[in-house]
Amino acid sequence: VETYTAETLPSSTSILSNIPEAPPSFSSSSSFHLKTFGCQMNVNDSDIVRSLLQKAGMTETDQETEADLLLTNTCAIREGAEAKVWHRLRELRARKRKAPKTQQKQKRAVIGVLGCMAERLKEDMLKDGMADIVVGPDAYRDLPRLIQQVWSPDIPVENAVNVQLSVDETYADITPVRRNPNDTSAFVSIQRGCANRCSFCIVPFTRGQERSRPLTSIVEEIRRLVEDENLKEVTLLGKM
Known part of the structure; x- marks a missing residue:
């Protein structure tokens, strides 16, 4: 993984290693x-x-x-x-x-x-x-x-x-909380980062290497949005 990261990500990037398993709680x-x-x-x-x-x-x-x-x-x-x-x-x-x-x-x-x-x-x-x-x-x-x-x-x-970038983070296990729960549409992320190095684009340097979210988590989020929250429209997002 370290070799892969060094070859594909900017030199200032490192793999996430200090994320606590049990985050603190607040009042x-x-x-x-x-x-x-x-x-x-x-x-x-x-x-x-x-x-x-x-x-x-x-x-x-x-x-x-x-x-x-x-x-x-x-x-x-x-x-x-x-x-x-x-x-x-x-x-x-x-x-x-x-x-x-x-x-x-x-x-x-x-x-x-x-x-x-x-x-x-x-x-x-x-x-x-x-x-x-x-x-x-x-x-x-x-x-x-x-x-x-x-x-x-x-x-x-x-x-x-x-500001460490990751080669595998997709937040697939996080259920997003929309600002306005009464909206009839929502965005669903299916992919993060980008594997290209276009001269005019900064995305690979700000969002890291391309990686896809697991299909099962995408389907489950869409199911929840449609069945539990009665949404009428879902827009799939990616940085390809």
Whole structure:
């Protein structure tokens, strides 16, 4: 596997090895706000993140000012999307710095950057307090641990980072939680990454090597969406 990874992935990539088998849990009073930029795959990834955090005990809020954790799922494909992300991060950083130190909510609030920009621009994201948590597309399972690491008073860390790419992660065992359960359509990921090296495309460097999700898990998710949630339309997603 190490030889395969070295030959097919960027030199800065390594295999995921620090994902805890039993992720930490949080009280229901711990809240997160999640904003998504970019493509349908990012929307699906945000549904996966939402599922992982809710399973860990956190509650989602639509109010940024009430959230303990401010997450932004980012896009590195379109320049316009990147510009919007940078603007948002500057606003969040400024708001955090202006908040009175005596406010418990603001003391605990952290800024997290997810997705392709996190993978591509890790160092820039960490400059000057732009982000507290930086997580690439293949490391979402590690997010609860990284959150706990930043919040824990016993761990002297300023930033928590995991941008390691994987040769086999498809999140096949995670049931995505859609933001609007009343929607009549949904995205279902069947494949991640890309095996090509097109000169104009950054996908292999932000989402890693191409790998397909097991067919049984795809069929089961679609069955659940149609039979249990009464969806009328499913869009299959991949980065081919």
